[in-house]
Amino acid sequence: MNIPQIFVSTSGTKESSIIAAKWLLSIKNIGIELSGGANDEETVQKLQLIHNLGIGLMLHNYFPPPKIPFVFNLASQRSDIMNSSINLAKNAIRISSDLGSKYYGVHAGFLVDPVHTELGKPIAKMELFESIAAIETFQKNIHELAIYAKKFGVKILVENNVLSSVNLKTYQSNFLLMVTPEEIFQMMDLLNEEVGFLLDVGHLKVSGHSLDFDYIEALILLNERVTGYHLSDNEGIADDHLKFNKDSWFLGKLSKNAQFATLEIHSQNLEEIQSSINLLKCSKWI
Numbered sequence: 001m002n003i004p005q006i007f008v009s010t011s012g013t014k015e016s017s018i019i020a021a022k023w024l025l026s027i028k029n030i031g032i033e034l035s036g037g038a039n040d041e042e043t044v045q046k047l048q049l050i051h052n053l054g055i056g057l058m059l060h061n062y063f064p065p066p067k068i069p070f071v072f073n074l075a076s077q078r079s080d081i082m083n084s085s086i087n088l089a090k091n092a093i094r095i096s097s098d099l100g101s102k103y104y105g106v107h108a109g110f111l112v113d114p115v116h117t118e119l120g121k122p123i124a125k126m127e128l129f130e131s132i133a134a135i136e137t138f139q140k141n142i143h144e145l146a147i148y149a150k151k152f153g154v155k156i157l158v159e160n161n162v163l164s165s166v167n168l169k170t171y172q173s174n175f176l177l178m179v180t181p182e183e184i185f186q187m188m189d190l191l192n193e194e195v196g197f198l199l200d201v202g203h204l205k206v207s208g209h210s211l212d213f214d215y216i217e218a219l220i221l222l223n224e225r226v227t228g229y230h231l232s233d234n235e236g237i238a239d240d241h242l243k244f245n246k247d248s249w250f251l252g253k254l255s256k257n258a259q260f261a262t263l264e265i266h267s268q269n270l271e272e273i274q275s276s277i278n279l280l281k282c283s284k285w286i
Contacts, residue, residue, distance in 0.1 A: 005260040006280065007058055008273060009230070011035035012241060012266030017063065018046045027274060031056030033262045034063045044095060051099050058101045058262070059092045061159070069116040074145075075109020075138035075177055077129045082137065089145050097152035103228065103259070104149065105157035105198040108178035108187065109138040122166045128175055138177055139190050146192045157196040157227055160184055162203035162239045165210045179207045181218040188225055196227030201250045202239050202264065209236035216249060223255035231280070232264045241266035244276040251283040261285070 008030050010020035017037035024032050032055060040046070043064040051057055062072045066088065074089070076082045089106060096104045111128045146156045161176035168174070178184045188197055199222055208215030233248045234240040243265050244251065254261065263276055 004228075004256075004258050004285065005031055005056060006277060007031040007033040007056070007260060007262040008277075009033040009035050009060070009262050009264045010037060011060070011264055012268075013037050016040040016043075018043060018050075021047075021050055021057075023270075024273075025050070025053070025055065026270065027277070030277065031058060031260075033058045033060050035060040035264075036062055037065060039065050039067050044098075047095070047099060056101075057099045058103055058105075058260075059096050059099075060105050060262075061107050062088065063092060064095070071110075071114050071116050072107065073110050073113055074106060074141040075111065075129070075134040076113050077133060077137065078113055081113050082141065086141055086145070090148055093145070093149045093152055093154050093156075096154045101154065103155050103157055103196070105159050105228070106142075106145070107159050108161045108176065109134060110161070110177070111175040122164075122170065125170050128171075135177065135187070135190075139187075142195055143192050146194045150194055155194065155196055155227070157198040158187070158191070159198040159200055159230065160203050161207070162200070163207045163210045164238055166238075168210045174211065179203075180211060180213060181221055184222060185225070197222070197225045198228050198230065199223075199226050200230035200264070202230065202232040202234050202241065205234060205236055205249070206239050216253070219250060219253055223253075223257075226255050226258050228259055229254060229261040230264045231261050231276075232266075243267060243272045244279045246279060248279070251279060252285075254283070254285040256285065258285075 010017035013020040017034045021032045072085045112126050114123045149156045160178045163179045204215045232241040
């Protein structure tokens with residue numbers, strides 16, 4: 001019987017994710033997912049020390065963050081951003097292999113290249129890339145990364161994007177890849193079978209509110225493709241990364257075939273994080 005592993009993300013920190021990881025060490029029987037944060041030139045050495053404690057580690061998307069920030073976008077039509085994104089991902093794959101991590105997840109691409117300070121906020125209006133070109137670029141880059149990752153014993157996962165009502169109002173259309181269930185299924189069908197799907201339920205809820213689709217039904221449909229989850233709750237307006245409660249909509253609806261779930265709760269309260277872990281363990285998932 002598959003017993004999914006539970007991770008907690010460092011994505012809520014503005015400091016080095018290594019600092020957040022050390023803070024999370026007091027929570028027992030979890031892994032730690034490293035995501036975002038500030039640049040730290042000693043990241044690899046510090047991760048190895050944590051790994052040596054027997055803690056499961058997993059890298060996600062824009063990690064380790066470089067000295068000069070940029071928006072990671074594997075669908076970018078700018079060669080500099082695309083190449084920087086591929087190089088960052090390949091570095092993350094090599095580090096993942098050294099840490100014994102099975103998975104490395106990346107976000108689906110954008111039809112624009114936002115400024116890094118806009119992520120998680122309203123994105124200023126700019127000219128869109130041609131969607132077919134962006135999809136082809138994303139598919140090509142994921143295929144390259146999947147082949148590269150396989151050599152290191154790592155599996156690439158792609159994560160659904162989040163479209164807020166604010167950004168939809170600005171652009172008057174969806175300017176992100178893999179937002180609706182239809183777009184997700186279509187992209188996964190295009191990608192190499194070695195590529196897995198990382199379903200962010202917070203993203204799905206916000207996008208469902210923005211585009212008026214049933215996010216609960218979407219979760220149930222997408223469960224057949226899921227390798228892992230990112231879990232947090234919100235009010236449907238923005239991806240707020242709130243803690244769970246016993247009535248959180250996704251509890252009891254997660255696939256038992258998933259390999260892991262990462263709590264993406266942006267809280268500095270260990271009791272809140274532990275409470276969400278306990279609710280997840282008490283649900284029908286494991």
